[in-house]
Amino acid sequence: MNRVMxxxxxxxxxxxxxxxxxxVSRLQYLGDVILTLPLAYAxxxxFPKCDIDYLSKRPGAELLDPESAIRAVxxxxxxxxxxxxxxRLIRRLRERRFALAIxxxxxxxxxxxxxxxxxxxRLGGTRRVRRHLYTHTVHVPADIRSSAAHHLYYLNTxxxxxxxxxxxxTVSPEESRRARVLLDGLGVNVAKQKVGIHPGGKWEVKRWPVASFASLAAxxxxxxxxxxxxxRGPGEGGEFTDRLRNSLGNGAAYLPELSVRDAAAVMGELSAGVYCDGGAMHLSVAVGTPTVGIFGSSEPDVWFPYERFGPFRAAYVPVACRPCHSHFCDHLTCLEGLEVEAVERLVIxxxxxxSSSAGAADSG
Structure with a gap:
């Protein structure tokens, strides 16, 4: 490092x-935004006196807006x-006179x-011409696997x-109240254990088969x-729900498409959640609900740094071709080979x- 830097x-x-x-800026993908929060905490x-602002697109901006670690979104x-x-956005950003932008x-x-x-x-990556828009670029070593650790490496500078x-x-009391009203309106018995599932997802290589979710639910x-x-995720309309009903039957409560804050509030009322690798999985962990994340082509080592923090587990099968990080596959062995019984054991x-953690907290 030279003297000027x-x-x-x-x-x-x-x-x-x-x-x-x-x-701090992470423009897109809900799960990726959530995984940047450890950097904000650090x-x-x-620097406890400094205020942290966040720059993002929807839905990340909507999720973080009330969060205490972030002054403004x-x-x-x-x-x-x-x-x-x-x-207008640029004018607002310039008015803040940031000492540091990441x-x-x-x-x-x-x-x-x-x-x-x-x-x-201004800290940023080393990609092509755009690296010249930063005052300092960061090259993260290849042996840093975790996405959250990858972000934290920027602070080494x-x-x-x-x-x-x-x-x-953090879910507000009013958001929690609305979530309970919603669940009650769907006929959910709040006295029972409640398990959330989301069989959808953007890429087929991340979606556990609906038939497997149906067997798990049963x-x-x-x-x-x-x-x-x-x-139900963004863009997963009535046709998606109809397909789920054909597989899962009427023994489940089917939520409408929710805002990201309302989804977080509902997750906070559940006993556990089972979600494919994606935004819903990260959101469930972030609100503190016991969570099982299902992985296909992607790596838990990169995208699931949660197991050390509590009742959070990754479900996957160690087939020879994974992780491939592909968005398309002609056999999906990594997902179809994941047995329902194995996921059920993780959920239990x-x-x-x-329950043990909650009991210890109550007794303390």
Missing amino acids: ANRIETVIESLSRGAPVL IKQR HRVPDPGEGVAATV DLLSNPRSAFLIWATGARF LGIDADIQKPRI GLKARLGAEVVVF GVLEQG
Whole structure:
């Protein structure tokens, strides 16, 4: 590191120590946004006087808006909102006079917005031409596997060596009340154990077969007397629900499509959740509900750093071709080979662990 860069780093550390604001940006994908929260916690712990703002698209911006670790959320305009909305966003960002801006996506749009903030110190990746929009680039070593650890590595530039903390999403009492009203209206018996599932997902290589979810739901109802609550993701309309009903039957409660905050509140009322690798899985963990995440082509080591924090388990089969990180596959052995009984055992395990943790907390 040359002397000029060392002086810049020393200056930004002094500014943050005095309370200068920080901007953290991860523009897209709900699960990825949640996995950046440990970085925000680490900044706040090292520089308790500084305010942390967040820059993201929907639904990440909507999720983080009330969170105590984040002072303010700046939503990136939707495509149909026009250039004027982006100009207004940039004006608001520049008014904040950030001492530090961190781009955890480093795509062309995020790099431009970070540059446009005018922040004195801008951290980002090493990709192509856009690296010139940062004052300092970060090359994360290949042996850092976890996505959350990958983000935290950016802070090494500031001399912060932080460990991963569990992401936390706080649900308000009013949001919880609305969730209970919704579940009651669907006929869910709140006195029973309640297990949420979401058989959907953007990519087929991340979706456990609906028939497997149906068998899991039937087993949980038969063995535990559990209520099964089915989530529906963005764009998964009535046809999707009809297909689920054909497989799962009418013994489950089918939720309408919910906002991300309302989905978090419902998850917070459940006893456990079983979700494919994606936003719903991360959201369930973040609200503290015992969770089983189902993995196909992707890696738990990268996307599921949660098992050490409580009743959270990853379900996968170690087939020879995984992880392939592909979005398409002609055999899906990694998902079709995942036995329902194995997932059911994990669900029962996290339910028991969650009950034990709750009992210990109550007695304490």
